[in-house]
Amino acid sequence: MEERQSPSPCSSRPSSPRTPPCEMFGSVGIEAVLDQLRIKAMKTGFEFNIMVVGQSGLGKSTMVNTLFKSKVWQSSVPNLELPMPQTLELHSVTHVIEEKGLKLKLTVTDTPGFGDQINNDKCWDPILSYINQQYEKYLQEELLITRQRHIPDTRVHCCVYFVPPTGHCLRPLDIEFLRRLCRTVNVVPVIARADSLTIEEREAFRSRIQQNLKTHCIDVYPQKCFDEDINDRLLNSKIREQIPFAVVGADREHLVNGRCVLGRKTKWGIIEVENMAHCEFLLLRDLLIRSHLQDLKDITHNVHYENYRVLRLNESHMLPRGPGWVNLAPASPGQLMSPGPGKVRKRANKDSREDEC
Amino acid sequence: MAAFDEKKEHPRSLTMCGHVGFESLPDQLVDRSIQQGFCFNILCVGETGIGKSTLINTLFNTNFEELESSHFCPCVRLRAQTYELQESNVRLKLTVVNTVGFGDQINKEESYQPIVDYIDDQFEAYLQEELKIKRALFNYHDSRIHVCLYFIAPTGHSLRTLDLLTMKSLDSKVNIIPLIAKADTISKSELQKFKMKLMSELVINGVQIYQFPTDDDTTAKINGAMNGHLPFAVVGSMDEIQVGNKMVKARQYPWGIVQVENENHCDFVKLREMLICTNMEDLREQTHARHYELYRRCKLEEMGFADVGPENKPLSLQETYEAKRHEFYGERQRKEEEMKQMFVQRVKEKEAILKEAERELQAKFEHLKRIHQEERMKLEEKRRMLEEESIAFSKKKATCDLFQSQTFMAAGSSIKKDKDRKKVDGTTVFCDCLSAKERVRLCVSPSRKDLD
Numbered sequence: 001m002e003e004r005q006s007p008s009p010c011s012s013r014p015s016s017p018r019t020p021p022c023e024m025f026g027s028v029g030i031e032a033v034l035d036q037l038r039i040k041a042m043k044t045g046f047e048f049n050i051m052v053v054g055q056s057g058l059g060k061s062t063m064v065n066t067l068f069k070s071k072v073w074q075s076s077v078p079n080l081e082l083p084m085p086q087t088l089e090l091h092s093v094t095h096v097i098e099e100k101g102l103k104l105k106l107t108v109t110d111t112p113g114f115g116d117q118i119n120n121d122k123c124w125d126p127i128l129s130y131i132n133q134q135y136e137k138y139l140q141e142e143l144l145i146t147r148q149r150h151i152p153d154t155r156v157h158c159c160v161y162f163v164p165p166t167g168h169c170l171r172p173l174d175i176e177f178l179r180r181l182c183r184t185v186n187v188v189p190v191i192a193r194a195d196s197l198t199i200e201e202r203e204a205f206r207s208r209i210q211q212n213l214k215t216h217c218i219d220v221y222p223q224k225c226f227d228e229d230i231n232d233r234l235l236n237s238k239i240r241e242q243i244p245f246a247v248v249g250a251d252r253e254h255l256v257n258g259r260c261v262l263g264r265k266t267k268w269g270i271i272e273v274e275n276m277a278h279c280e281f282l283l284l285r286d287l288l289i290r291s292h293l294q295d296l297k298d299i300t301h302n303v304h305y306e307n308y309r310v311l312r313l314n315e316s317h318m319l320p321r322g323p324g325w326v327n328l329a330p331a332s333p334g335q336l337m338s339p340g341p342g343k344v345r346k347r348a349n350k351d352s353r354e355d356e357c
Numbered sequence: 358m359a360a361f362d363e364k365k366e367h368p369r370s371l372t373m374c375g376h377v378g379f380e381s382l383p384d385q386l387v388d389r390s391i392q393q394g395f396c397f398n399i400l401c402v403g404e405t406g407i408g409k410s411t412l413i414n415t416l417f418n419t420n421f422e423e424l425e426s427s428h429f430c431p432c433v434r435l436r437a438q439t440y441e442l443q444e445s446n447v448r449l450k451l452t453v454v455n456t457v458g459f460g461d462q463i464n465k466e467e468s469y470q471p472i473v474d475y476i477d478d479q480f481e482a483y484l485q486e487e488l489k490i491k492r493a494l495f496n497y498h499d500s501r502i503h504v505c506l507y508f509i510a511p512t513g514h515s516l517r518t519l520d521l522l523t524m525k526s527l528d529s530k531v532n533i534i535p536l537i538a539k540a541d542t543i544s545k546s547e548l549q550k551f552k553m554k555l556m557s558e559l560v561i562n563g564v565q566i567y568q569f570p571t572d573d574d575t576t577a578k579i580n581g582a583m584n585g586h587l588p589f590a591v592v593g594s595m596d597e598i599q600v601g602n603k604m605v606k607a608r609q610y611p612w613g614i615v616q617v618e619n620e621n622h623c624d625f626v627k628l629r630e631m632l633i634c635t636n637m638e639d640l641r642e643q644t645h646a647r648h649y650e651l652y653r654r655c656k657l658e659e660m661g662f663a664d665v666g667p668e669n670k671p672l673s674l675q676e677t678y679e680a681k682r683h684e685f686y687g688e689r690q691r692k693e694e695e696m697k698q699m700f701v702q703r704v705k706e707k708e709a710i711l712k713e714a715e716r717e718l719q720a721k722f723e724h725l726k727r728i729h730q731e732e733r734m735k736l737e738e739k740r741r742m743l744e745e746e747s748i749a750f751s752k753k754k755a756t757c758d759l760f761q762s763q764t765f766m767a768a769g770s771s772i773k774k775d776k777d778r779k780k781v782d783g784t785t786v787f788c789d790c791l792s793a794k795e796r797v798r799l800c801v802s803p804s805r806k807d808l809d
Binding site: 027028029030031032033034036037038039040041042043046067068069070071072095096097098099100101102104106145146147149228262285286289290291293295298302306309310314 | 370372374375379380381383387389390391392442491634635642650657
């Protein structure tokens, strides 16, 4: 994977008065500003918030552990001892991990109980509510008169959705959820427990899922409308061809050919997590961490958060005015649901696939 | 139906058992910045002819098109020009703002106000953009001033009052780096004394100039050392003179050559190092995080917003904004009503006036008509009288003729008969002489038929 970054949307060239390009006779040292940026970044550190959604037993916690090569969750199987949660709960943990002097503050939000009830209607509401609540927190901080130098960022940058490996196509629950969430947050769908599908079945499943996504106008990350220039488009279309990735998670190491690899040991063989021939875990890791992390954060900040902000600031105008007019109270939980279809659109350069199908 | 439960743990450190690979994060950040390009805005304050444009040219090693300013400007103006520079893969959008006419007026009281206003305007523009509902901050051309290079004239004595006042009014709004301009006119010993005098004056008067940051290990040492060399004594020149076997930028005098990039001759290299190579990013951050936030806070408080309401309950910006909005709408409604009423009233008044005028006109018309009528009647009267008179006259003429002919005939025949007949006939003899009675008598008697 190249190191080329997919930049923030609509930002290619800042709009400014036409300026004449000037020839410099020699080097001045403007390049040094890049090093200054690096030093600053190292000092302030990074933040990344990821949410994993899927039914229980699909290997979400193991996947997170594999991604960050550590025990993110205190126990690797958190809810074996506890009874199955009757309602959907969200659990967040925050860790600081450090690599080569660089600190990353990682927050992982898990959603046990998703899709596990008999009646799963509106099971996405708590999740949407949580995401919007993070936006709300950030907005309130931003609107203060005396604000902090660095507003703590708890907004969800990426939501990884685990699709169970049925081999057929997306289920109604999946479609409903994805439809609602892709408007509010960056969604990366993955095929969980991909070791139960053969390679052919995997490919067929993948293409059916892609078809489903297209039919229902679900725009998953990386979104087509945010591609800036030809490089991004090339890079991202390669990724788009392979979404959803078929992943396997494992946190145990085994000896294979003398090497120690992460994998799942079964009677018929060892599935190596980091082997591209076995599963596409490496693609997911590279997408999330090595190449598109900054882009995920940019899109969350520049698009999803701005959309939320516009909606929120406009909402107050819809309150009835008159003798009984009252001060706007902080938004009640009921208002934090995702807007109905067609209300708020992504800010995109091209008006592609605007309205709900 | 569903409740979510956040277990917020104090972030604990996690050890990793392998290589995850996020050390490329700064590279991702840098790549994005390269894509967006950088923006840097410099404000040069100093009197005309002190060498501001030359220094900027020398700093960026380019010949920006700058015309010489005249000394006769009536007031201080600011002129901003934007240039695009590119060095390897870094694009820099440089804006240089020059003060034209600073220190040239006889009365310098208003000299620094335009500068303060300009800086505030840039902050205001950014604030407006930030407060919009649909905003495009990542696309916004940032025009806030990141650094102010203040050129002090090389008198060798002390700060001038104008300089002190200007710096005092600018220090809370922008990062100030004071420079001693045309440093080749001061000798080394004088320079040292001058620098110390200047710094002590600045400290005594509480002027906050920009301090190079010393909190980061990599740059702490060099920044700390540079802090001691402020204000930098600079010389600017784009001319190349041969020194030894190299061509260097220098100024040539009969008594020697002042090399711009020679650290023994002047502090130009230090300035370039500090301004561009080491602290450009920090200058931008200070502008945004300190000066802009201060401006924003003051402006919003001025507009009546506060973070804490009357009972110490946190007040959201939104609530205040809504309250103000409501107030504003109410006000506007009231004004509209007022204007409507005023309009209606004016219309009524005008109508009344017009009606009055109409009535007057009508009265006049009637009056004239009446007069006309009267005149006409009078004339009619006169005509009738005239007609009567003419009829009467013609009658009299007829009788007169008749009488004459009769008297002619009576003279030939019996006079008596004629007399009687005359008496009986009642012909008029002389109309005018006869009295009314006689006239009546004459007229009564039948007139003779068949006169001649």
